[in-house]
Amino acid sequence: MKIKKNTRLYAAFFVSLLFIFSGCQNSNIFSWAHDEGTGDFASLKSDADTALANGNYAKAKDYYQKALAKNPKDTDTVMGYCSATFALAAHGMLPTFFNAVVNASGSQNALMSISAADRQKLLTVLGEILQSDKLPAIVTVQGEGSTDRNLNAAIAYLLYGILNVLNDPVILQYIEISSNFDISNIGGVSLDSAQMQQILNKFNSTLNTLQAASDCLSRITADSSLVSTLSTNIKNIKKALGV
Numbered sequence: 001m002k003i004k005k006n007t008r009l010y011a012a013f014f015v016s017l018l019f020i021f022s023g024c025q026n027s028n029i030f031s032w033a034h035d036e037g038t039g040d041f042a043s044l045k046s047d048a049d050t051a052l053a054n055g056n057y058a059k060a061k062d063y064y065q066k067a068l069a070k071n072p073k074d075t076d077t078v079m080g081y082c083s084a085t086f087a088l089a090a091h092g093m094l095p096t097f098f099n100a101v102v103n104a105s106g107s108q109n110a111l112m113s114i115s116a117a118d119r120q121k122l123l124t125v126l127g128e129i130l131q132s133d134k135l136p137a138i139v140t141v142q143g144e145g146s147t148d149r150n151l152n153a154a155i156a157y158l159l160y161g162i163l164n165v166l167n168d169p170v171i172l173q174y175i176e177i178s179s180n181f182d183i184s185n186i187g188g189v190s191l192d193s194a195q196m197q198q199i200l201n202k203f204n205s206t207l208n209t210l211q212a213a214s215d216c217l218s219r220i221t222a223d224s225s226l227v228s229t230l231s232t233n234i235k236n237i238k239k240a241l242g243v
Helices: 002-022 041-053 057-070 075-090 094-103 107-112 116-129 146-166 169-174 193-218 225-240
Strands: none
Touching: 041 057, 041 075, 057 075, 075 116, 075 146, 107 146, 116 146, 146 169, 146 193, 169 193, 193 225
């Protein structure tokens, strides 16, 4: 009878442990029993954070995406998804880009040092993370990380706006954008109506992007001179084109 009683006590104790540890998700001594990339929101986010920290960007993006399906408005998860998405697409070309920024005479030269295919890849991934439910959805969230979110969003908007212009073959053929983003060589250029409309549409889109960047910067600093310069130059080209 004593053995049976002890057996029941041990069994009850073991069942209690299972209940306790099942509520701890991955942060327990039985984490080896967890299938990576599965489980509830907390488990998925934990797996995604770990994958991102380890440079496993494809896994991180996948796990963040699964976590967002369970909690689409979690600020840190949205930020993690954007980080993983951008890193997955761009990490191979970014060292070349930043090295060119340091050694070349301006960001345009740096971006132009990247192949047209890679510039388009950057443009595509920036468009993905700038969708309305991604970075734009979290930049106005107050609290911890607000500065980082707005700074990252501003950079993404600026890069997207610049690439949006530089990747256009008509603009590259007819318009020169100097290292300090002055726009010239417009006067006397013969453009047909379709080319003019294409340029206007592209610059109108870029103006909206730069305004969004300016809004992000204004939340963290009073100095948005670069954005003002870009916006002024884009307005000048519209004026030069007669609109």
